[in-house]
Amino acid sequence: MPSDTPQWQTLLESFGLLWPAKACSVGVLVGCSGGADSVGLVRLIDHAFRKAEATSPAKRPATAPPLIIAHFNHRLRASESDADERLVRDLADSLNRTCIVGTPPPEGDASCDESSLRNMRRRFFVKTARHQGCRYIATAHTAGDQAETVLHHVLRGTGSQGLTGMQPATPIAEDFVVLRPLLATQREQIGAAMSEIGQTWREDASNQDSRYTRNWLRNDVMPLIRTRLPQVNDSLLRLSANQSMTQDLLAMLADQWLTAFHQDGPRDDTGFTSFFRKPSLVGSAVDRNAVDRNAVGWNTVDWNHDLALAVHPAVITCACQTLFARKSIPRGEMSQTHWIRLANWIRSDSAPTQNRISRGHLPGHIEVFETSHQIELAVPNNSPHS
Incomplete structure (x- = not known):
């Protein structure tokens, strides 16, 4: 890593605020789509694992905990989807980490709505984490994703719990925990850090398809709101943080x-x-x-x-x-x-x-x-x- 990398160092600090050090001792599966956010998360977690692996032999576990990079190829964009997969595989090879790729079963549900795609990925992540002996599943949700989630919940008429948005750690499928260590990090910060260290990523063209509600909020609704309320992201994040404290009580x-x-x-x-x-x-x-x-x-x-x-x-x-x-x-x-x-x-x-x-x-x-x-x-x- 180059010595003059201020953007990367800032990203490491932001990541460290929400990353539990114990995760490096029990194994992590990190979901990677090939986009800047998830590629950045892979690099950050790999850095955390290497730092833990460099501890003194007395503190090092006898068997190194696994760090698994998981990619689900939905095969919705033909050669573009395959190119995403190749980038994730190449990234894993460059870091000497295991990469496992999932695909929809030929006879599976052909639905491509947001909920179906999300559930398909989640089932793959849980199944792979179980088989690989990982306790944690890490995803690259950012502060922007959090703001969009809170707004989405508001528009759907959520209850008080929905106003808290996503949490940094959430139990899933009884034996596992989903970690979101980038919830306090802006997307722009991740992209700048990746460019600074020379790490490539791929832009998913489907992210511009506003037929998906999440993309509609990101590409159409939030920019329109910012024309009148430029600080809407910060406002929604404050709402989430305040509601989380109330919900905890x-x-x-x-x-x-x-x-x-x-x-x-x-x-x-x-x-x-x-x-x-x-x-x-x-x-x-x-x-x-x-x-x-x-x-x-x-x-x-x-x-x-x-x-x-x-x-x-x-x-x-x-x-x-x-x-x-x-x-x-x-x-x-x-x-x-x-x-x-x-x-x-x-x-x-x-x-x-x-x-x-x-x-x-x-x-x-x-x-x-x-x-x-x-x-x-x-x-x-x-x-x-x-």
Whole structure:
């Protein structure tokens, strides 16, 4: 590497802010399309691995962790797609790293919409990471991608979680974590650094095709907004950062809420049941009646906040969404109306009764029951959500 490379050194510093050093000790698969951003990410991670490999023998693992460069050739642009693949293979050879290329199966889904293509790549990355013994999957999403993602979510009417945008690290497929160490880095910075060190890349002509929503936002919408609001990228990134802090606080409260007001019920061949104790009735005469409560194993409520927070719909909704994630119940069909309905059932102060009544159903054939002091969710095993 030339000694006079200020752009590269600045890029290394930006990358280092979000790159977990432990990743170099357990193996990384880095997705590379052949564009400037992903080629830059390969060079950065390779640099981090070589730096880790240069540590003293006492700290070096007996078996070097793998660094795998993965490229998925969708074969949508004929010779152009093949040229992208050749560049990625040549890059891997120049760094003496393993390159694995995936392609769509001949009999596979011919869909080429954004969602289908993204899911195809993701499945390939996860499968390859598993076979190669990698714990982390690194992708080259930049600060510009983050701003576009937040705007896209806003236009689609996202909830509060969607305003946080992408996170630097996200669990995927149980055993793996997606890393996005360039989320604080601008695309222009990456291109300048690659030019400075003499690293070539390829421009994907399909990135100019505004039929894809992401390209439309990048090529048409964002430039138009900048004519009136030049700092729109920074504004969207601030929105994401502020919402992430708010969401972190809400997630902490939701976790405490579940500890206090949720209890796992029985699980058998037909499914499982979850019980929500109504926080509005804590300390009431109904709550002191322990007959049904003991039947589902309630412990003493440990809630160190006031009642208004315990019955707040935002806290309860976040708690329910957290529970769905923990129970591996997909939330795709749960609309805002469903979440609000469930939260209102839980926070309601019903008339005292020991009768168990049906409140209705939620998507996925989840049946909801209510007594005077709790809400029950019955999730069948044959549900598409279970």
